[in-house]
Amino acid sequence: MEHSNELLLPGDDEQAFTKLYELYWEKLYVIARNRLNDRAVAEDIVHDVFLALWKNRKNTSIRSLENYLVTATKYLVLTHIKKKAYAEKYVQEAGKMAHPSFDSTLNDALHHRRILELVQKEIDLLPEKCKLIFQYSREEGMSAKEIAAVLELSKKTVDNQIQKALDRIRGRLKQVLSSLFSLLP
Numbered sequence: 001m002e003h004s005n006e007l008l009l010p011g012d013d014e015q016a017f018t019k020l021y022e023l024y025w026e027k028l029y030v031i032a033r034n035r036l037n038d039r040a041v042a043e044d045i046v047h048d049v050f051l052a053l054w055k056n057r058k059n060t061s062i063r064s065l066e067n068y069l070v071t072a073t074k075y076l077v078l079t080h081i082k083k084k085a086y087a088e089k090y091v092q093e094a095g096k097m098a099h100p101s102f103d104s105t106l107n108d109a110l111h112h113r114r115i116l117e118l119v120q121k122e123i124d125l126l127p128e129k130c131k132l133i134f135q136y137s138r139e140e141g142m143s144a145k146e147i148a149a150v151l152e153l154s155k156k157t158v159d160n161q162i163q164k165a166l167d168r169i170r171g172r173l174k175q176v177l178s179s180l181f182s183l184l185p
Contacts, residue, residue: 017057021050024066028073035077045076060128063152071150075132078139086116118176122169133158134165 025046032042049072053060062068123131133151136142137158142150144158151158 012057017050017054020053020065024069025050028069031070031073032077035074036080041080045073045080048076049073056128067150067152071132071136074140075135078135082139115173118173119169122172123165126165126168130161130165133161137162 028046028049029042032045033039036042036045049069052072053069123134126134129151133147133153136147136150137144144155144162147153148155148158
C-alpha cells in the first residue's frame with residue numbers, strides 16, 4: 001500500500017510518523033533480517049532508517065515513501081556488510097603480520113585504510129540524493145538507468161549526480177595526496 005509523504009508526515013506530526021513506522025517496520029525488518037541473519041542488527045538498521053527519515057523530514061522530498069524506505073534499508077544493510085567484511089579482512093591481515101615483512105604490510109594496510117576512510121568520509125559528505133545515487137552505482141553495481149527507475153529520476157540526472165560525486169572525491173584525494181607529497185623530503 002503506497003502512501004504519500006505529504007499525507008502521512010506533515011511537519012512534526014509524531015502520530016503520523018508512528019503510523020508510518022507501524023505500517024512499514026515489519027517489511028523493512030524482514031528485508032534486513034533476510035540479508036543479515038541477525039535479529040538485533042536488523043532491528044537497529046530499521047530504527048536507523050526511521051530515525052534518519054524523522055531527522056530529515058523537513059528537507060527531504062520523497063515521491064515514493066515505500067521505495068525510499070526499502071532503498072534506505074538495503075543501503076544500510078550493505079553498509080553494515082561492507083564494514084563487517086572490512087573488519088574481518090583487517091583482522092585476517094593483522095594475523096598474517098607475524099612474519100618479517102610485518103612493518104611493510106602494516107604500513108600498507110594502514111595507508112589503504114586511511115585512503116578508504118577518506119573516500120568514505122567524502123561520500124558521507126555528499127548531498128543526500130547524490131550520495132544515494134553514487135552508492136547505488138558503486139556499491140550495488142546498478143546502472144544509471146536502473147537507479148533512475150528506482151528513484152524516479154531522469155537518467156541524465158543520475159549521470160550528473162554520479163559525475164558530481166566522482167569529481168568531488170577525486171578533487172579531495174588530489175588535495176590530500178599533494179599535501180602528503182609536499183611533506184616528503
